[in-house]
Amino acid sequence: MKSNNVILRSVARVAVVIILTFSFYLFMNGHHNPGGGFIGGLSTAAAIVLMYISFGIEKVSENIRMDFRKLAAIGVLIAIGTGTAGVLFGKPFLTQTFGHFDLPIFGDTELASAIIFDTGVALAVIGTAVNIILSISEDR
Amino acid sequence: MITFYIFIFLPFLFAFLVPFLYKYLNRQVHTGWFVLFVPLSIFIYLVEYIPAVASGATFEYTLSWIPSFGIDITSYMDGLSLLFGLLITGVGSLVIIYSIYYMSKVREALHNFYIYLLMFMGAMLGLVFSDHLLVLYGFWELTSVSSFLLIAYWYERKGSRQGALKALLITVLGGFGMLAGFIMLIMMGDTFSIREIIANMDAIQGHALFIPALLCILLGAFTKSAQFPFGIWLPDAMEAPTPVSSYLHSATMVKAGIYLVARMTPIFGGSAVWFWLVAGIGLVTLLYGSLTALRQTDLKALLAYSTISQLGLIMSLLGIGSLAVYFGPGETGTVFTVATFAAVFHLFNHSTFKGSLFMVVGIIDHETGRRDIRYLGGLMQVMPITFTIALIGGFSMAGLPPFNGFLSKEMFFAAVNDVSHAGIFGLNKIGMLFPIIAWVASIFTFVYCMIFIFKTFGGAYRPERLTREVHEAPLGMLISPIILGLLVILIFFFPNVLGEYILIPALTAILPGMPISGHDVKISAWHGLNTELIMTIGVVVIGLLLFRTARRWIQVMRNYPQGLTLNHFYNQGLSGMEKRSASLTDRYMTGSLRHYLIYIFSFFVLLLMSSLLLLHGIQIDFSNNAAISIYEVGLVIAMIIAAFTVLLASNRILAIVSLSVLGYMVSMFFVIFRAPDLALTQMVVETVTTVLFLLCFYHLPKMTKKIERIPFKLTNLVISVAVGLTVTLLALSANGHKLFEPITSFFENAYELAGAKNIVNAILVDFRGFDTMLEISVLTIAGLGVYILVHQRVKRRGQREIK
Structure with a gap:
C-alpha cells in the first residue's frame, strides 16, 4: 500500500479525526441510542485501516505502537472480568447493573456496568479487525 | 458461603498472579513458596470442618451460574468430599514443598508448571465438592486437560508428548462415556443433583436406561483410575516431572474414578452388574498391575504399575462393599460395610505410602541421574534417610506391620473371604476365585516391593555405573516424604483416630442407608490367628522365596512378547485409525x-x-x-x-x-x-x-x-x-x-430491566451477554488463527528461500 496519493492523505487527515470522534460518540451513546461497542469498535477499526491505507503500514506502526492481538485479548478478558464481578456479589455470572449518580458537571448521570462489558466488546472488535487486515496485507 | 467459594476457587484465582510472581520475584524467591500458600490455606480451612462433618453434619452452598438453564455450582460437603479435599490440599502442599527443591529455579519454566498445577488443584477441588452432575463433568475434563499439560511439561521430549496424548485420548474417551451416562441419569431422575437422584431412587431402579447409564459411568471411572484394560496411559504418564507423578498420578487424579464409583454406590450399588464390573475389573487390574510391575526395570514404571494394581484393589473393595446396599442394614450388610470402609482406608493409606515412594524415586533420579534398577544398587550407604523412607513406604505397600498398609491389607483379605461365601449373584460357584486372586496378587505385590527396595538400596554400591557423584538429598526434598512416612507409622498405631474423624464420615456418605457405629469398623492390628493373618504369613514366606530366586524367572517375564501387550494393541489401533481416516479424508478434502x-x-x-x-x-x-x-x-x-x-x-x-x-x-x-x-x-x-x-x-x-x-x-x-x-x-x-408467542414484550421492558433505552444494545450486553462474550472470544480466536496461518506461510516461504 505504498502510493503517493496527496488527495487521499489530505482527506484522511481530517476524516480520521471525524470518524474516530463519531465512533466514540457511537460507543458512548449505545446505551440509549443507536450505537454500542460492536459498531463503535468496528468504525474505530475502519478509521485505523484508513490511516494504514493512506500513510502506509510502516509509518503508522511507528506512531501507534500497539499490538492489536493483545488488544483483542484484553478486550475478551475485560468482558469475562465484568461477568465474574457479578459473581463476587452473589449474583449470577454476567449480571449487569446500573444506577443513577449526581456528577458535578454532567448532572444526573446514569452509569451502567454494561459499559465496561461494552468496552471489552469494542476492544476485541478493534483488535481482531485490524489484526486480520494487517496480517493479510503483510502477506506478500 | 462466599468464603467457601473463595477457598475452593483460590487455585484458579491465584493462578493469575503466578506469571507476575515468576517474572519479578523468581530470581530472589522460588515461585513455589508463593504457590504453597494456596493448598496450605485451603487445607487449614477444610480442617476446621472436620469436627462438624465427623458429627454427621453436611454443608451445602449454591452459587448461581446460568440460572436460566438450571446450572448452578452446587457444592456439597460430606465426609467423602472432605476426605478427598483434605487429600488434594494436604498432599498438594507436600508436593509443592518437594517441587521447590526438585524443579530448578533457573532452568525450568516454573510459571507454566505452577499454573498447570494450580489449575489441576482447582479442578480437582471443584470435582469433589460438586453436587451438580454437569459441573462435575466439566471439572472432570479439566483435570484431564491439566494432566495432559503437566505430562507434556517437558514438551521438547517425544516421550512426554506421546504420553500426554495417550493419557488425554483415553481419559477423555472415558469422560465422554461418563457424560452420556450422566445425561441418562439426569433423564431418569429428572434433576441435575446427585443427592436428589439418590433420594429419588425408586424412579431409577428398573428404568430401561439403568444398565446403559451404569456402563457409561463406569467407563469414565475406569479410564480415569487406570483400570484394566485402560490402564496403559498411566505408565506413559510417568514422563511428567516426579512431583506431578506423585501428586496427580498416584495420590489424587487417578483416584477421581474411585471417587466417582464411591459417589455412585448409593445409586448403582446392589445391582449384580455393578458388583461384578467394579469388583471383577478391580481384581483383574490388581493382578495385572502387580504382574506387570515385576517386569519393569524403570523405577517410575514399576511404581506406575503398582499404582494401577493398588487402584484395582481399592476398586474391588468398593465393588465388594456395594453388596451392603443389596443386603441393607443387618448383620450381613455390616460385613460388607466394613469392606467399603477398607476401601476408604486403603485409599488414604495408598496416598501416604505411594506419595512418599514416588518422592523417593524423584530423589534417586535427581541425585544419581538414573532410574533403572539394573544400574542402581547399594544406595543404602550413601542415602540412609532416603532408604529409611523407601523402607517404610515399601513395607507398607507390601502389607507388613508396623505400617498402615498392613491394616488395610488385612481388611482386604477379610473382605475377599467374606465375599466368597456371600452366596448371591452366582458367587457360590466362583466366589472362591476372589481370595485366590487377591492372595496371588499380594504375593507379587510383596515381591515387587522387595525388588524396589533392595535392588535400589541393597547389594553392592557401584558408583562407576552412575553419571554423577551421589550424596544424600537436601533437607528440603526430604521433608515431604518424611512427613508422609511418619503418617504411615502413626496411622498404624492410631488408626481409629483417623477412622473416627475422617473415614467413618466418608463411609456414611458412600452408604447413606447403613447404620454405622464406630464399633463395627474398629481397626485393630491384632485380631487373633485368623485366616487373614495366615494369608499374610503365606504371602511373606512365598514372596521371600520368589524374591530370592528372582534372577532366574524374572528374565523369562521380561521376554514376554511385545506383540501381545495392551500397548501394542493401542498403538496398532491408533495408527490404523489414523491411516483409515486419512484415506477417507483425502477422498473429499481435495484442496479445491x-x-x-x-x-x-x-x-x-x-x-x-x-x-x-x-x-x-x-x-x-x-x-x-x-x-x-x-x-x-x-x-x-x-x-x-x-x-x-x-x-x-x-x-x-x-x-x-x-x-x-x-x-x-x-x-x-x-x-x-x-x-x-x-x-x-x-x-x-x-x-x-x-x-x-x-x-x-x-x-x-x-x-x-x-x-x-x-x-x-x-x-x-x-x-x-x-x-x-x-x-x-x-x-x-x-x-x-x-x-410461538412473540418475546418482544420482554425486550420492551429494557429500560426497567437494564436501564437502557436502546433495546438492541440491552440485548447485546445484558440479556444475551453470554452470547456476546462467547462471540467476541470466537472473533478473537479467528483473528489469531488468520495471523498464525499467514505468518507461518510467510515464515515457511522465507525458510525455503534460505535453502
Missing part, C-alpha cells in the same frame, strides 16, 4: 475451494429443503404484510442491477464495488424499516469487508474470461439457484408461521 463450497451448499440445501418439505413447513402468507412503497421497489431494482453487475463484471474491482453497493442497499432497507442499529452495523461492516476483499484480491490472478465446460457451469447454476430458492422459501415461511 470450489469443492468445499459445493459440499457446504449442497448440505445446506439438502438439510433445509428436506426438513421444510418433510415437516410441511412451507407456508406462505402475505395477508399480514405491509404495503410495498416506492422506495422499496427502487432499492430492489438497484440491488438486482448490482447483483447482475457482479456476475457480468470483467474485472475484480468492479465486482467488489458492485458487491458493496449491494450491501449498502441492504443497509438502506434497514433504514427504511427503522432499524438504525442494524443499518449502522451493516454499513461499517460493508466498509471494512470491502477493504478486506481488496487486500485478498491482491493475491489472486487476473480475472480472465475463459470458456469453461458446460457441466462445470451447469453445476454452478444448479447449486446457486437451489441455494437462492431455499433461502427465499425459508424467509417466506418464517414470515408465514406464528408458532
Whole structure:
C-alpha cells in the first residue's frame, strides 16, 4: 500500500479525526441510542485501516505502537472480568447493573456496568479487525 | 458461603498472579513458596470442618451460574468430599514443598508448571465438592486437560508428548462415556443433583436406561483410575516431572474414578452388574498391575504399575462393599460395610505410602541421574534417610506391620473371604476365585516391593555405573516424604483416630442407608490367628522365596512378547485409525475451494429443503404484510442491477464495488424499516469487508474470461439457484408461521430491566451477554488463527528461500 496519493492523505487527515470522534460518540451513546461497542469498535477499526491505507503500514506502526492481538485479548478478558464481578456479589455470572449518580458537571448521570462489558466488546472488535487486515496485507 | 467459594476457587484465582510472581520475584524467591500458600490455606480451612462433618453434619452452598438453564455450582460437603479435599490440599502442599527443591529455579519454566498445577488443584477441588452432575463433568475434563499439560511439561521430549496424548485420548474417551451416562441419569431422575437422584431412587431402579447409564459411568471411572484394560496411559504418564507423578498420578487424579464409583454406590450399588464390573475389573487390574510391575526395570514404571494394581484393589473393595446396599442394614450388610470402609482406608493409606515412594524415586533420579534398577544398587550407604523412607513406604505397600498398609491389607483379605461365601449373584460357584486372586496378587505385590527396595538400596554400591557423584538429598526434598512416612507409622498405631474423624464420615456418605457405629469398623492390628493373618504369613514366606530366586524367572517375564501387550494393541489401533481416516479424508478434502463450497451448499440445501418439505413447513402468507412503497421497489431494482453487475463484471474491482453497493442497499432497507442499529452495523461492516476483499484480491490472478465446460457451469447454476430458492422459501415461511408467542414484550421492558433505552444494545450486553462474550472470544480466536496461518506461510516461504 505504498502510493503517493496527496488527495487521499489530505482527506484522511481530517476524516480520521471525524470518524474516530463519531465512533466514540457511537460507543458512548449505545446505551440509549443507536450505537454500542460492536459498531463503535468496528468504525474505530475502519478509521485505523484508513490511516494504514493512506500513510502506509510502516509509518503508522511507528506512531501507534500497539499490538492489536493483545488488544483483542484484553478486550475478551475485560468482558469475562465484568461477568465474574457479578459473581463476587452473589449474583449470577454476567449480571449487569446500573444506577443513577449526581456528577458535578454532567448532572444526573446514569452509569451502567454494561459499559465496561461494552468496552471489552469494542476492544476485541478493534483488535481482531485490524489484526486480520494487517496480517493479510503483510502477506506478500 | 462466599468464603467457601473463595477457598475452593483460590487455585484458579491465584493462578493469575503466578506469571507476575515468576517474572519479578523468581530470581530472589522460588515461585513455589508463593504457590504453597494456596493448598496450605485451603487445607487449614477444610480442617476446621472436620469436627462438624465427623458429627454427621453436611454443608451445602449454591452459587448461581446460568440460572436460566438450571446450572448452578452446587457444592456439597460430606465426609467423602472432605476426605478427598483434605487429600488434594494436604498432599498438594507436600508436593509443592518437594517441587521447590526438585524443579530448578533457573532452568525450568516454573510459571507454566505452577499454573498447570494450580489449575489441576482447582479442578480437582471443584470435582469433589460438586453436587451438580454437569459441573462435575466439566471439572472432570479439566483435570484431564491439566494432566495432559503437566505430562507434556517437558514438551521438547517425544516421550512426554506421546504420553500426554495417550493419557488425554483415553481419559477423555472415558469422560465422554461418563457424560452420556450422566445425561441418562439426569433423564431418569429428572434433576441435575446427585443427592436428589439418590433420594429419588425408586424412579431409577428398573428404568430401561439403568444398565446403559451404569456402563457409561463406569467407563469414565475406569479410564480415569487406570483400570484394566485402560490402564496403559498411566505408565506413559510417568514422563511428567516426579512431583506431578506423585501428586496427580498416584495420590489424587487417578483416584477421581474411585471417587466417582464411591459417589455412585448409593445409586448403582446392589445391582449384580455393578458388583461384578467394579469388583471383577478391580481384581483383574490388581493382578495385572502387580504382574506387570515385576517386569519393569524403570523405577517410575514399576511404581506406575503398582499404582494401577493398588487402584484395582481399592476398586474391588468398593465393588465388594456395594453388596451392603443389596443386603441393607443387618448383620450381613455390616460385613460388607466394613469392606467399603477398607476401601476408604486403603485409599488414604495408598496416598501416604505411594506419595512418599514416588518422592523417593524423584530423589534417586535427581541425585544419581538414573532410574533403572539394573544400574542402581547399594544406595543404602550413601542415602540412609532416603532408604529409611523407601523402607517404610515399601513395607507398607507390601502389607507388613508396623505400617498402615498392613491394616488395610488385612481388611482386604477379610473382605475377599467374606465375599466368597456371600452366596448371591452366582458367587457360590466362583466366589472362591476372589481370595485366590487377591492372595496371588499380594504375593507379587510383596515381591515387587522387595525388588524396589533392595535392588535400589541393597547389594553392592557401584558408583562407576552412575553419571554423577551421589550424596544424600537436601533437607528440603526430604521433608515431604518424611512427613508422609511418619503418617504411615502413626496411622498404624492410631488408626481409629483417623477412622473416627475422617473415614467413618466418608463411609456414611458412600452408604447413606447403613447404620454405622464406630464399633463395627474398629481397626485393630491384632485380631487373633485368623485366616487373614495366615494369608499374610503365606504371602511373606512365598514372596521371600520368589524374591530370592528372582534372577532366574524374572528374565523369562521380561521376554514376554511385545506383540501381545495392551500397548501394542493401542498403538496398532491408533495408527490404523489414523491411516483409515486419512484415506477417507483425502477422498473429499481435495484442496479445491470450489469443492468445499459445493459440499457446504449442497448440505445446506439438502438439510433445509428436506426438513421444510418433510415437516410441511412451507407456508406462505402475505395477508399480514405491509404495503410495498416506492422506495422499496427502487432499492430492489438497484440491488438486482448490482447483483447482475457482479456476475457480468470483467474485472475484480468492479465486482467488489458492485458487491458493496449491494450491501449498502441492504443497509438502506434497514433504514427504511427503522432499524438504525442494524443499518449502522451493516454499513461499517460493508466498509471494512470491502477493504478486506481488496487486500485478498491482491493475491489472486487476473480475472480472465475463459470458456469453461458446460457441466462445470451447469453445476454452478444448479447449486446457486437451489441455494437462492431455499433461502427465499425459508424467509417466506418464517414470515408465514406464528408458532410461538412473540418475546418482544420482554425486550420492551429494557429500560426497567437494564436501564437502557436502546433495546438492541440491552440485548447485546445484558440479556444475551453470554452470547456476546462467547462471540467476541470466537472473533478473537479467528483473528489469531488468520495471523498464525499467514505468518507461518510467510515464515515457511522465507525458510525455503534460505535453502
